[in-house]
Amino acid sequence: MIGGLTVTEAGEVRSGIPLLMDLPLVGRLFATRRKSSVQRDLLIMVTPRIVRGASP
Numbered sequence: 001m002i003g004g005l006t007v008t009e010a011g012e013v014r015s016g017i018p019l020l021m022d023l024p025l026v027g028r029l030f031a032t033r034r035k036s037s038v039q040r041d042l043l044i045m046v047t048p049r050i051v052r053g054a055s056p
Helices: none
Strands: 003-016 031-044
Touching: none
Parallel strands: none
Antiparallel strands: 003 031
């Protein structure tokens, strides 16, 4: 193996009742938040092979 690369993507989605979820004090009662995190790994693997050249 030569190496690898890790990528992490984070996101947040907010949904709820329009107008009510934007109220300063009681907005939490009418809204939900979802946080997600996705991690992806990329590995680079090399298999060595012997290549014999042609004789002239």
